[in-house]
Each structure stands twice: as structure tokens, then as C-alpha cells.
Amino acid sequence: MSTVISVVVPLYNEELVISEMYRRLKEVLDKCASDRYEIILIDDGSHDGTLNLAKDLCDQDANVKLLSFSRNFGHQIAITAGMDRAIGDAIVIIDADLQDPPDVIPEMMEKWRNGYQVVYGIRLSRKGESWFKRFTAAAFYRILKKVTSVEIPVDTGDFRLIDKKVLREFNQMREQARFVRGMVSWVGYRQGEIYYSRNERWAGETKYPFRKMLKFAIDGMLSFSHIPLKLSSAFGLLSAVFSFFMIAYGLIIKYFFPAHAIPGWASLFSAILFIGGVQLFCLGVIGEYIGRMYEELKKRPLYIINEEINFK
Numbered sequence: 599m600s601t602v603i604s605v606v607v608p609l610y611n612e613e614l615v616i617s618e619m620y621r622r623l624k625e626v627l628d629k630c631a632s633d634r635y636e637i638i639l640i641d642d643g644s645h646d647g648t649l650n651l652a653k654d655l656c657d658q659d660a661n662v663k664l665l666s667f668s669r670n671f672g673h674q675i676a677i678t679a680g681m682d683r684a685i686g687d688a689i690v691i692i693d694a695d696l697q698d699p700p701d702v703i704p705e706m707m708e709k710w711r712n713g714y715q716v717v718y719g720i721r722l723s724r725k726g727e728s729w730f731k732r733f734t735a736a737a738f739y740r741i742l743k744k745v746t747s748v749e750i751p752v753d754t755g756d757f758r759l760i761d762k763k764v765l766r767e768f769n770q771m772r773e774q775a776r777f778v779r780g781m782v783s784w785v786g787y788r789q790g791e792i793y794y795s796r797n798e799r800w801a802g803e804t805k806y807p808f809r810k811m812l813k814f815a816i817d818g819m820l821s822f823s824h825i826p827l828k829l830s831s832a833f834g835l836l837s838a839v840f841s842f843f844m845i846a847y848g849l850i851i852k853y854f855f856p857a858h859a860i861p862g863w864a865s866l867f868s869a870i871l872f873i874g875g876v877q878l879f880c881l882g883v884i885g886e887y888i889g890r891m892y893e894e895l896k897k898r899p900l901y902i903i904n905e906e907i908n909f910k
């Protein structure tokens with residue numbers, strides 16, 4: 599019995615890479631000759647030629663399927679849509695820009711056949727990315743590991759292969775703030791890694807400006823940890839203790855050393871500022887969680903599909 603492989607590729611303004619990506623993917627998938635495959639492209643509201651090029655691919659090759667969104671919903675949602683529709687026994691998630699090399703897919707499949715339900719790629723090196731991105735990413739994954747109880751491996755992206763069993767569970771998780779790599783870890787089963795070096799983008803520019811990266815990082819942190827909330831109570835406690843000592847100090851000076859008692863507006867002022875700052879900070883942290891709760895409560899669909907091609 600031959601297995602079916604699904605490959606999920608999110609696309610946002612990727613007209614420069616889509617043809618090359620298809621060529622390289624097909625080359626690799628054709629080599630795994632005993633396997634049937636589908637390539638699911640998700641056009642995440644691109645406003646360049648991506649959609650038309652994707653449609654051309656669908657015309658040429660019935661194994662290529664396309665979902666196009668009504669607008670840009672973001673990378674993590676695009677992956678989710680692809681996963682919702684994947685029918686393979688194993689599902690591979692890969693970036694369109696060839697930073698994740700398709701050549702390691704056979705290695706992932708090998709590992710999957712040997713009994714792993716999730717095979718994720720660990721980035722040995724990251725070529726063509728700024729030191730700022732590399733540094734912040736490295737720091738983020740390490741902090742996240744410290745503050746969450748879910749085993750989220752460091753230095754992995756969404757480039758991974760997952761078994762249909764894992765997919766079935768994953769697809770039950772309909773949260774809005776999606777941190778796919780963490781959610782896959784959460785599902786469990788036997789998870790293993792392979793190593794690869796991350797190439798430079800084939801062409802074009804990153805579709806993850808700083809703003810999107812920051813949102814993504816905060817989503818990951820807040821979806822997988824309550825440490826920020828605990829941290830704010832710790833801050834509150836600390837400032838309460840601090841102000842208690844300040845009050846004691848003030849009283850002692852006033853009653854025991856009245857000669858030294860100067861009108862202490864400066865210390866008062868700084869104490870008020872300090873406490874005010876801590877309070878605002880804690881409110882902000884709580885607000886982040888409440889905002890996310892509100893998003894979840896609305897129960898809006900995760901995405902809206904404008905068009906789908908080659909799905910049966």
C-alpha cells in the first residue's frame with residue numbers, strides 16, 4: 599500500500615520563488631517514487647502575481663491544490679488552513695522561500711517510517727539572516743523553554759513532518775493566537791529531530807517584518823506560559839516590600855532624628871512613580887491576556903477562503 603504525502607506551503611507575495619519552489623519540491627517528491635503526494639499551496643492574500651502563478655501550477659499538475667484567502671491572515675493561519683485540508687499519511691510543512699531545503703524531506707520520511715510521529719528540523723545555521731534576527735530568535739527560544747512546561751525544542755521553525763494521527767489532534771485546536779510549532783509539541787507522541795542548515799531566501803524579501811515577528815513571539819509566550827502573569831505579581835510584591843521599607847525609614851527619621859528630617863518630596867515622588875510604573879506594567883500584562891481571551895470568545899472563523907482549486 600502506498601502512502602500519501604501532503605506538503606503544505608504558505609505563500610505571501612512569493613511570485614519570485616513559487617516556480618523554483620515547485621520545481622525543487624516535485625523533484626524530491628518524484629524521487630520517493632512509491633509515494634503519491636499532494637502539494638497544498640495557500641495564497642495568504644498576496645497582492646503580486648503569486649495567485650496567478652499558483653493557478654497555473656494547478657492547471658499543469660493535478661497534485662497541486664490551492665486555497666486562496668480573502669485577505670492576508672498571516673503565516674500561522676495559512677499553515678493551519680493547509681493542515682485542515684491535508685489528506686496525507688504524513689504531512690510536511692515547509693516555507694515557500696526555499697530556506698527550508700526540500701532535499702531533507704526524504705530523511706524526515708525515513709525517520710517517520712521508523713516510528714516517529716513528528717520529525718522537526720533543527721536549524722544548525724541560519725544563512726542570510728541579520729545578526730539581530732538570529733540573536734533575538736535564539737534568545738526567544740531559550741527563554742520560552744524556561745517558562746513553559748511544554749517541550750518546545752529550541753531553534754526549530756515550522757519545517758517539520760507530522761503523522762496524520764498528530765494532524766487529527768492538531769486540527770481540533772481552534773485557538774486564534776496560533777503558535778503552530780508549540781501546538782504540535784503539545785500534542786505529544788514520539789517526536790524526533792533532524793538537523794539542517796537554513797539557506798538564504800531564494801529570492802525576494804522576508805515577509806516577517808519586526809512587527810509581525812514581535813506579535814508572533816508574544817503569541818508564543820502567552821499561549822504557552824503563565825509566567826508573565828506570575829512575574830507581574832512578583833513585581834507587585836517586590837514594590838510593596840520596597841515601599842514598606844521606605845515608609846519605615848521615613849517614620850524613623852521623623853521621630854528619632856527630627857533634625858535630619860527634610861521635606862522628602864523627591865523620595866515620595868520617586869516612590870509614586872515606581873509603584874505607578876509597576877502597576878501599569880502589570881495591568882498591561884493582564885491586558886494582553888484579556889485581549890487574547892476576547893479574541894477567543896468571539897469565535898470567529900480562523901480564515902476565509904475565497905477560492906479552492908483541485909480539491910475533491
Ligand code: UDP
Nearest residue numbers: 608609610642672673676693694804805806
Ligand atoms: N507568509 C505567509 N503570510 C504572511 C507572512 C509570511 O503566508 O503573512 C509565508 C511566506 O510566504 C513564507 C513563510 O510564510 O512561505 C515564511 O515567511 P518568510 O520566509 O518571509 O519569513 P522568514 O523566513 O524571513 O522568517
Ligand code: MG
Nearest residue numbers: 693695697799
Ligand atoms: Mg524565509
